[in-house]
Amino acid sequence: MDSTQVSRGRYIVHRLMRHTAVAASAAIVAVMLATVLAGCGAVASSAPAASTPAPSSSAASLAAVWTSVAAEPELFGLVVTENLGFTTSECQYLRHVRVAWAMIRSEAASVSTAPASTTDTASATRPLTRIERQAGAIAAMRPPSPRFYMLSSSVRALMHRVVRMARISLEYERAPTDAEKSALVNDLSSVAAPLAEEAMVVADWGVEMRLRYSYVYVVVTPTTPATPVPVPTTPASPEPNPTPNPNPTSSPTSKPQAPLTAAEAKQVTEIEELDVWLTAVMTDTSAIVEAQSLPWTDEQVNSFSLNMSYLIDQCDHWLATAPAGPSIADGFRQYQRGLSLVRKGASQLESAALYNDSAHQKALNQGNTTLKSAEPDLKHGLSKMEAYR
Numbered sequence: 001m002d003s004t005q006v007s008r009g010r011y012i013v014h015r016l017m018r019h020t021a022v023a024a025s026a027a028i029v030a031v032m033l034a035t036v037l038a039g040c041g042a043v044a045s046s047a048p049a050a051s052t053p054a055p056s057s058s059a060a061s062l063a064a065v066w067t068s069v070a071a072e073p074e075l076f077g078l079v080v081t082e083n084l085g086f087t088t089s090e091c092q093y094l095r096h097v098r099v100a101w102a103m104i105r106s107e108a109a110s111v112s113t114a115p116a117s118t119t120d121t122a123s124a125t126r127p128l129t130r131i132e133r134q135a136g137a138i139a140a141m142r143p144p145s146p147r148f149y150m151l152s153s154s155v156r157a158l159m160h161r162v163v164r165m166a167r168i169s170l171e172y173e174r175a176p177t178d179a180e181k182s183a184l185v186n187d188l189s190s191v192a193a194p195l196a197e198e199a200m201v202v203a204d205w206g207v208e209m210r211l212r213y214s215y216v217y218v219v220v221t222p223t224t225p226a227t228p229v230p231v232p233t234t235p236a237s238p239e240p241n242p243t244p245n246p247n248p249t250s251s252p253t254s255k256p257q258a259p260l261t262a263a264e265a266k267q268v269t270e271i272e273e274l275d276v277w278l279t280a281v282m283t284d285t286s287a288i289v290e291a292q293s294l295p296w297t298d299e300q301v302n303s304f305s306l307n308m309s310y311l312i313d314q315c316d317h318w319l320a321t322a323p324a325g326p327s328i329a330d331g332f333r334q335y336q337r338g339l340s341l342v343r344k345g346a347s348q349l350e351s352a353a354l355y356n357d358s359a360h361q362k363a364l365n366q367g368n369t370t371l372k373s374a375e376p377d378l379k380h381g382l383s384k385m386e387a388y389r
Contacts, residue, residue, distance in 0.1 A: 058185040062172060063112045065165070065192045070109035072199055075101045078284055078307050080206040084314075085213030088273050093144040094206065095280070097155055100138045104162060107131045111169065125173050132166035135159040151205040158198045164191050260327055260388050267324040268385045271335060274314065275382055278342065281307060282371055285349065289368040295356045308350035315343035331384025338377030345371030
């Protein structure tokens, strides 16, 4: 109960900070547009006729709009996308939205820094086309579940707005006259105005869903040690005249022929889904550790510790799970060896982060090293299981 209240308190602070950021962003864009327009007016009235033409006010205004998009914060962090209270499809949906928004912001930066040119517009149209395509794909995604309907609706509204902005900007690049370009920039500014608020709504829904369902997920662990699944043996047929192996040093490399049972195939699919999530968290974790030394802010420590607890919970669950059948048993157990190292590394990282002082930097680095050492077993174990498909 206390942790929920603390989380909601942080959510309120987070929302107030985003409101402030939205207001500041709108003010900055307004000032940039006003400065560009005013500056170009002054140039037009005072510059001699033979001077080099300054960049058009409409081009600078269009760049200012996309600069504000590039400056938008991310929609979801790992605390939201990897919440154990969400289903696999819900987590996958959030990851898609998160990655798409990061790509849109990156391409927006490319649009805002593209050189103004009257002959070659490819440097601007290429990123705009990618933005339109990516935002359109996300807008077309269905909600992963009924409880995600409101979040999905807010995502669609945001992405439809981005699509409209990209299309107006593409029209601008193809417009033949300055008057048409100026009118299109006015349209773009009008369409872009609510974007920061809509992005904040999406982010708020992500936090709200995490608060609602963080404690729904229950890891079921066996009360007694899991018994290994017996491997059925087939009696060998007698061979009265066995033929000597002409090449005794060679080893078979063909794909195993035994088909997987339904339970084995299901477990392989579950491990594949786990591996996608696990790899993303491990990669982000290593990047965080390598990017900034201890001490961190309280918010960084809390977020990092929560991610480590997710890793530990998932490892505990799968380490207590038996292979679903003999065909995948070897690969499954090797994958579990990797999970043991992931759990050990996550525990070391969490402990060092909670101390949060420079004296524990070495322990933090050691935890990161342990985490990375799990990669070979995870990779080879999964490959062995997938080889039976």
